[in-house]
Amino acid sequence: MDQFASLLPSGSIGPVHTNGPSDSLHLSWLPTSTLKQYTLVFPVTEDGKICLGMKKRGFGAGRYNGFGGKVEPGETVFEAAKRELHEEANIVATKMPHCGRIRFAFEDSPVLMDVFVYRVEAWEGDPSETEEMLPAWHTSLPPSDPSMPQLPQIPFDDMWPDDDLWFPLFLAKKSFVGRVDFNKPPVAPEGSEGKMEDGSMRRWWFAEAPVELMQSS
C-alpha cells in the first residue's frame, strides 16, 4: 500500500505548497510498515506569541519544537496531546483545536510517524521547565513589528528543518496535512566529536486541507 496516498482522499486538498527539491523528485517515497501516532502541541496567544520547548533529551534533543510524544495504548490522540503538554510544560490545555497532521519517514526505519498537530489557545498554569523540555516564548510577528520587541523570533535554524515549510499554514490558522521523508544522517568520521549531523530532507509535500481529512485514518 502507498502510505503517501492513504492520506490523500481524492480531490479534497488545497494546492500542494512544496514537493521536494527539484533534484529529488525522482526519489521514491520511503517504504514503511508500521504507522505510529504522535502528538505535537503549540501554545499560542491572540497577540502573536508562541511557546516552544527546547528538547532536553531523546528524539530531537537540542531543537526547539512543540510539546508532544507517543500516543499510549488506551488513550485518544487528544488525551495524549493534553497529557504530553502537561508532562512536558506543566500546563493544562482548556482549548486545543486539532490543526494539522504530518507523516514523517526516516531512511532504514520501518516506522511512519503519524503526527497530530494541535494549537493550544487557552490553558491553566504557566509553562515551566520539566525533565524533558525547557519552554520559551517567541514571537510570530515580523521583526519590524514593534509590539513585542522583548521576544525572540521563531528560531527556525534551531528547529526541525521541515518546520518552516508548514509553520506559515499553522500561524495563519489553516488546517494542513503533509509528509516528509528524511535521508539517513551522514556517518560521523571516526574519532570526531561534537554534534551529530541530522538526516537531510529527501522529499516532502504540505497542503492546506479540511479538518475531516486530517482526522481520517
Ligand SMILES: Nc1[nH]c(=O)nc2c1ncn2[C@H]1C[C@H](O)[C@@H](COP(=O)(O)OP(=O)(O)OP(=O)(O)O)O1
Ligand atoms: N520532523 C519533525 N518535525 C517536527 O516539527 N516535529 C517532529 C518531527 N519528527 C518528530 N517530531 C515530534 C513529534 C513528537 O512530538 C516528538 C517525538 O516524540 P518523542 O520521541 O519525544 O516521544 P515521547 O516523548 O513519547 O518519547 P518518550 O519520552 O521517550 O516516551 O517529535
